[in-house]
Amino acid sequence: MIAVPISKTIHILLVDDNPNNLKVLSEAIQRCGWKALMATDGESAIEQTAYAHPDLILLDVMMAGIDGFETCRRLKTNPITQNIPVIFMTALSDSTDKVTGLEIGAVDYITKPFQQEEVIARLKLHLKISHLTRTLEERVQERTAELTQSLHQLQQTQLQMIQSEKMSTLGQLVAGIGHEINNPVGFVSGNLSYIEEYVNNLLRLVSLQQQKLTQPDSEIQELVEEMDLEYLTEDLPKLLASMHQGITRLKDISLSLRTFTRADISSPVEFQIHEGIDSTLMLLKHRLKGNSDRTKIQVITQYGELPPISCYPGQLNQVFMNIIANAIDAFDELHENHSAQEIAAYPNIITITTSFAPQQQTVTICIQDNGPGMVPDVQSRIFEQSFTTKPVGRGTGLGLAISHQIIVEKHNGQVNCLSMPSQGTKFIITLPNVTK
Structure with missing residues (x-):
């Protein structure tokens, strides 16, 4: 059990319009080594609480002016005083009044005439809590x-x-x-x-x-x-x-x-891009299959004649993985928001096209889907770190940021995104052919 720190003087505010009650309670509190603060009405109690910030308040219900209930309400609406525990003192036996006090924020009730031992025991308990x-x-x-x-x-x-x-x-x-x-x-x-x-x-x-x-x-x-x-x-x-x-x-x-x-490998090697794309599609094969929530995703590959390029194969494979996996996620989201009839009339297609430009000595990879597409604001931010439109638990926002870094910084290439709502998304990756 954790005790109240003895290094800190405990201040207890006694609020009662009966001087005899204040005297008796004050003497009992001081015998416990605590310091008693006193107020004879609700207004002065509120004012004193705001600047003295006592550890606990013993508050009489029936007082001249504002009663204990209203005093407690005001204390609980003030951010400075709302967390100070309030214990009501009352001669009332009606349980409705007790419930009212607890509902407005009191932690306990002490019924008059009270026993000093009971009062001290209640105070110790609530100070510890x-x-x-x-x-x-x-x-x-x-x-x-x-x-x-x-x-x-x-x-x-x-x-x-x-x-x-x-x-x-x-x-x-x-x-x-x-x-x-x-x-x-x-x-x-x-x-x-x-x-x-x-x-x-x-x-x-x-x-x-x-x-x-x-x-x-x-x-x-x-x-x-x-x-x-x-x-x-x-x-x-x-x-x-x-x-x-x-x-x-x-x-x-x-x-x-x-x-x-x-x-992953640590240095550039000659690599055939098509091998990387095919291996990525193989790893994603289980996600491309149809299931109870979505029809099968068809992948169309339109490969041109590509020479091997000097690159980091593991990194490029990661880029392909991120882009294709995002397309699959987009299809999943599309099917969550459309009826079975609409889905049946709208096949899921991912088209991957590659080409080589001899004059520029560049290789181009286009990965396009006919999914839901993106609004301009989302499209402009997709390469930002930690930006994601996916629900919590489905995305980190790092995939496309890392992909951009791999293409632009590691391979001196370019990656662009073209997308329109309801018209799908296309990623265009351009890599220099640095093979000698």
């Missing part, structure tokens, strides 16, 4: 800020890698990305166990408190039922387990990146 909540929130905020910074650094590193003309191979790029992914993944994985421990401690605290209460308090029981404590206790471990699964998936992706790096 408040401290636990603040501690957990602060740690989550710290971790989130650090993760955000790590992610920002990762994105900057990726962008520098992609744009750098000094990168000699795509393998180096991918290895660097895989290494950088490991840093935030390791950070999150390591700290997730601490968050899990804090959550379990908090649940143990609540469970122990329930066991120790020999006579269950009706107000606490109402709060337990309102927050559905049983479901919360059951669901929290499931949420943490799903987070562990996400971290495992990221580690698997990082491992795949390192494997891909070892598979």
Whole structure:
């Protein structure tokens, strides 16, 4: 159990228009080593809370001027004071009034005439709960800020890698990305166990408190039922387990990146482009087949007579993979938004055309689909790092950015995109024939 820090003086604001009540409560609080602040009406309580920011407020319901309910409402609407726990003091026995208080933000009720021991016990409990909540929130905020910074650094590193003309191979790029992914993944994985421990401690605290209460308090029981404590206790471990699964998936992706790096070559070699296209289509064969949601995608290859070119085959294959896979994704999205009759009358076709220009000594590869196409704003941004129109989990926004880097920087070529809504998309890749 985490105790309230003894290094910090606890301030408790007592709000009651009965001076005798203030005196009795103040003496009891001071015996616990806490400091008592006092107010005799709602207006002064609100004003004092705003500048003194007490750790907890004991608030009488029936007071002259604005009553305790209205005072609590105003405290909870002010961002400066809304998180300060409020415990109502009342002689009312009507459960409706108690529910009203809890609905507007109170954490507990103390019924007059009260026992000092009960008051102190309730105060200790809610001070501990408040401290636990603040501690957990602060740690989550710290971790989130650090993760955000790590992610920002990762994105900057990726962008520098992609744009750098000094990168000699795509393998180096991918290895660097895989290494950088490991840093935030390791950070999150390591700290997730601490968050899990804090959550379990908090649940143990609540469970122990329930066991120790020999006579269950009706107000606490109402709060337990309102927050559905049983479901919360059951669901929290499931949420943490799903987070562990996400971290495992990221580690698997990082491992795949390192494997891909070892598979690529480190220097240019003579290569027949058609072999690369054919091998890419072979790897994507399972995605080209029809399924219950989409008809088969037909691939038409119109190959010209091409000489071998000096290039990085693994990198060019990755470009072909990215462009063709994006076309398949576009067809999948198209079928999600159209009826079966429309789909049957609209066959899916990807056309790949190659040609060689002897005078310019260039090789051109055109990859065209008759999919949904793109609006001008999307088309203008497709080569930007991390830009994607795909739902979360389906795309990273790095595929076309890396493809652009491979063609332009690594091979001194050009890649352009032509697209119109409902008229498909065409990628035109031009590579110099540097074979001697």
